[in-house]
Amino acid sequence: MEFVGEIENLSDIQRKAVEKALEKLDFVGGPVTIEAVGKKGDNYVASVLRIKADTKDGKPIRMIAKVAPTNEALRLMIQAEKLFSNETIMYEQVLPKFDELQNAADVPSHDRILRAKCYGTVSDELNELILLKDKEFEMRDRMVSLTNNEVKMALKQLAQIHALSFALQDKEPELYKKYANLLFDKWIQPHDEEKKSKVFMFVSFAALEQMLLGFLKSDKDKKRVQGAVSNIGEMAENLRKSNENGKYSVILQGDCWANNIMFKFQEGKSVECMMIDYQLSRLSSPVVDILYLIFNCTDLDTRKDHYNDWLDYYYKVLDDSLCHYNLKSSLVYPRDKMVEDLKRYGRFCLGLSLVLATFIFRESDEGFDLTDIKDQAALEADPGGPGMMKHGTLERMARHIQDLVDSCIAYGYL
Structure with a gap:
């Protein structure tokens, strides 16, 4: 050819x-x-x-x-082999199994998850590749808050994915356990093996946190947020240990922010959405996907107007979706358990969103080019790349970070 x-x-x-x-x-x-x-x-x-x-x-x-990137330092920092393994497992095993469950239950088309068809994958080290059908969906501007309806579209997709995970756990627990064990949780600190990766990923978070704290207005807020970024790995590990039986865990989409949510538009209005990028898929509480979406894709005013309605909407879609598989949300994931999880995971999800904030608000000409990283020293010298940002970018980031903290305080997560 x-x-x-x-x-x-x-x-x-x-x-x-x-x-x-x-x-x-x-x-x-x-x-x-x-x-x-x-x-x-x-x-x-x-x-x-x-x-x-x-x-x-x-x-x-x-x-x-x-x-996949071939830059050795970058691959080590992002753990490229494992991230591509995650997405390969999702596209080749988990999502096709979800299709089987939907087909067996005769789920109508409007209640099914939307996803790109996978045409093939390569798992060879340094040659990782995932081929997907290019559908007529578009990416939204990552710097502009999703609308109320767009958030609901995304929440519907997440609720349907979570319902399928609960259904798989109920109907084929051994297969569910296999998938859960195969998926790699990037946020849990590595131990003896991969010590170099630990240095790349977690030493830099301490420096990143100090930079982010500088955007907050008061010492009281800084004290509240202290450790939300630098201790991300420890929080992830403790949350995993506190949920050892996994009864209320699901296979997450894992990275549902603006660049990974594609919308279909008709007459200038978004009418459908589809999740892409399953590299951070892993086992955890459903609220991690919910908060990740809301914290990273909406602004303070939109959250103030719709936050509780979004939680209600998610839970209703989850309940409706579970009915297709003869399950009830009151038994599978009680609403009071969801409320409890929101408070348990809120600080951790804030930490994830603070990390992502360093990428969301950059203009394309000031993007942090990870492919330029040559070694650990380069990463530690500029963990978030603030020196590359324009004044307007810094203002947007400062407003977003303060608004996130204010929201978490209002919700009782800090």
Whole structure:
């Protein structure tokens, strides 16, 4: 096959995987065009490419390729092999199993999760690749709050994913346990093995926290937030240990912020959404997905107007979805347990959102280019890259961080 365009971003092994996928789609021949997707600052742990070709019937073939980095320091810092393993497990095993459960229960189309079809994966080290169908969905501006309706669309998808996880746990507990054990929790600190990764990931969080605390207005708020970022790994481990039986845990989407939620628009209005990127999927409380979405994708005013309604809406969709599998939310995940989890996980979710804040509010020309990282010293010298940010960016970030803290105080999470 003749590849043209951004071909240097694909290894020989990855090209062969693309060729295999195209052959299954009745590729007719001719050039296969490779284009980079997104601007600087849109993609942090993978290169994203669009692949264009045609079938022998003249129909367009459009695929999205997620390509793992080859930079050694970056791979070690983000634990690229395990993140791509997570997403491969989700697309090749978990999500197809969820489809089986939906089919067996005759779930109507409007109550099913929306997801991109996977055309193939590569798991070889340094050549990790995930090929997905390119659907007619668009990414929203990550700096603009989702609307009330858009948040509800995303919550519906999360509730349906969580309901399927509860259904799998009920109907095939051994398979559920297998998936849970396969998925890697990036936020739990590594122990004896991978000590270098621990240095890359967790020493830098202490420096990052000091930078973030500087955005808060009062010493009282700084004291409240102290440790929310620097102790993220310890909090994740303690929360996992406190929930050893996993009765109320689900397989999370794990990273539902603006760049990983795609919307379909009609006449300028969003009518559907679809989750992408399952690299941070893991086992935890459903509220982690809920808070991650709300904290990272909405502003203070929108939260003030709709926060409690969102929680009610999520729980109703969860209850309705569980009914398809002959389960009841009052038994599977009681509402009072959800309220308890919101308070138990609130501080941890704030910490995750503070970390993400260092990426969300950068303009594309001031994006923190992780591919430039050469070693640990480079990371520690600029853990969040504040020196690269414009005055307006710093103001947006400061307002967002203070608003997050104010929300968590109002909800009783701090």
